[in-house]
Each structure stands twice: as structure tokens, then as C-alpha cells.
Amino acid sequence: MLDEMMQTPFWLMARFRRPIVVGPWMSEMGFEVLYWLPYLERLIQRYRIDRSRLIAITRGGAGAWYGVGKTIELYDYVPPGDLRLQALRGAREAQSIKQLRVSQWERRLLDLLAERHGLRRYHVVHPSRMYRALDAYWRLQTMGFAPAMQQLAFLQIPVPPVPVGLSLPEQFVCVRWYQRATWPMRTDLVDWTHQMVQAIAERMPVVVLQSPASLDDHVDFPAPTGPNIQQVRPQEWKSNLAVQSAVLKRASAFVGTWGGVAQLAVRLGIPTAAFYDRWHSCSYAHKTLTQWLALVQGTPCFVGRPQDIEACRALYPKELPMPELPRGSSS
Helix, strand or coil: CHHHHHCCCHHHHHHCCCCEEECCCCCCHHHHHHHHHHHHHHHHHHCCCCHHHEEEEECCCHHHHCCCCEEEEHHHCCCHHHHHHHHHHHHHHHCCCCCCCCCHHHHHHHHHHHHHCCCCCCEEECHHHHHHHHHHHHCCCCCCHHHHHCCCCCCCCCCCCCCCCCCCCCCCEEEECECECCECCCHHHHHHHHHHHHHHHCCCCEEEECCCCCCCCCCECCCCCCCCEEEECCCCHHHHHHHHHHHHHHCCEEEEECCHHHHHHHHCCCCEEEECCCCCCCCHHHHHHHHHHHHHHCCCEEEECHHHHHHHHCCCCCCCCCCCCCCCCCC
């Protein structure tokens, strides 16, 4: 029965009034905001699906981003460590951390959630459908940028309010530095990030985002301290992504590691400077899409290496007057 519900053509889903379960999403945040959410939005638009029928299964409070009828928080049913363990097992079986197919564990999870939420007959849109649809684009093979964009639709991502009790400056730069393949945990990079944060803090308050703990290789860099620097660390994983997005939305700018948080910042329309040390284990397609989004939104965005920004800075004087915008220009 579950196989039948997962293989239903989209046009047929649109004809019925059954709930549509989307997920479970257990992969990276960057893929969620750059591709999964826009993929679902395109389905809603193309097949005129009532978004109130959708039930989104995700984690860390990210359900707030979907704007659908109902969300299910995975961490209410699976501890974060167990969810990570299942993702690693799936990666060993499929030779990828992406949800390229529906694992047996996900099948059991869907059955459990359907029972707990009183779902008897429903459809399922599993992330594997999106991965199959866009795989050729990420691999820079047979799908170009324009055909990939036909699979996606970008609307403003809704975010929750800042949690009660969390006080933020009226204006601030949001910062998040963490280890990943393109930004290793090296002493020189840690020192450089501290110097940058402290330099920004001399001009404007800085809010440093951190995760509750480390569950994967995305380990937080040691947080800098000093005047005008505030650290925000959600107390639990269930609210981690919700809190991060709420703080990001309030920020005047974002500075940090190139990756999912920077991509979320651009999706939220926040001026962004994201850095990598070496381009490794990351598709150029993600950078292309992020900077295209920044362009069409009119969102300032820099993605590069520390030496790139230093080289640019050497080209112009400290005080450089900006040319006037042409009449009628909005960016």
C-alpha cells in the first residue's frame, strides 16, 4: 500500500482530496531551502494543489518554512542522535547521504507517523523524487540551468518569530562559522574568523549563531568573544533551525561559512558574505543557483575565499563614492 501511495502521479494526486505527506526530510538544510521547498512549491503551482492538504515532515523546527496545512516534527519521535545514525546507515547502503531512495527505516517511520496522526489513505511525496528530477543538474551533465529552474518555484520563506526571552540588537550582523569540506577546522582559519568578527563588532553588534551540539562533521568553530558580540545557542535540537532562521531574518547582514546557513540567508533576502577555503565535495550548481537568486532578488551576495575579498579591497580606496542609481532602478 505504501509503495502505491509513493508512486501516485502528481496529476492524480491533484484530483483526489487525500492528505499529501511530503518527506520525511532528513538531509542538509541547504538542499532543503535551495531545492526541496522550491520543488514542492512548483508542484503546488503546476497541479493547483491546495497547500492545506500537505503535511510536511522535517526536523529542528524547520516546519515553519513550509507554509502548509500541517507539519510533523521528527525530533518528537526520533532523538537527533538516532536520526543521524539512520542517515549514516542509509548513506552506507545507497553510497550517498542524499535520500535517493526510500529506506526500510523510512517506511516504518511513515507507518508510525500515519498511525499517530490518524492518516488512513494519503499520498507521499518523498525527497527521492526531487533528487531524481535534479540529479543531472547537480552533476553538471545533461540538464542545464534553465531546465532545472522549470522544476523549481521560489517564494518567500516564512519564518517563526524570535523566541520570547531572546533579546537582539536593533541592527546586527549575524555570523555562523562551522567546519565542512570547503572550510576545514584549521588554526589559521579560526584566527581569521575571530579577527573578522572582532573587526565587524567595532562598527556594529554581532550575533554569533551556534548549534546545541555536534551531530555530524559540521562542527562549530570556537566562538569569538568580546565587546559587542552576542552568542545565540538554541537549547534543544527541536528548535534549532527555527531559532536560526528567526535570528537571520532580523539581521542586517550575514557573514560565515559557505553552506546551508548562507543559502538560507540569501533565500531570506539578507545581504550575505560566505567563504570557502577550497572548493571540495560541493557542486558548482549550488553556488550558481544561490548567486542567481541573489541577483534576481537584488540581494548583495559574495561567495569566495578570504584572499578574494582581500584582493578586491586592495583595488579601491577606503572611501569610494557610489554612483547614483539610474532613474526607475530598484536595485
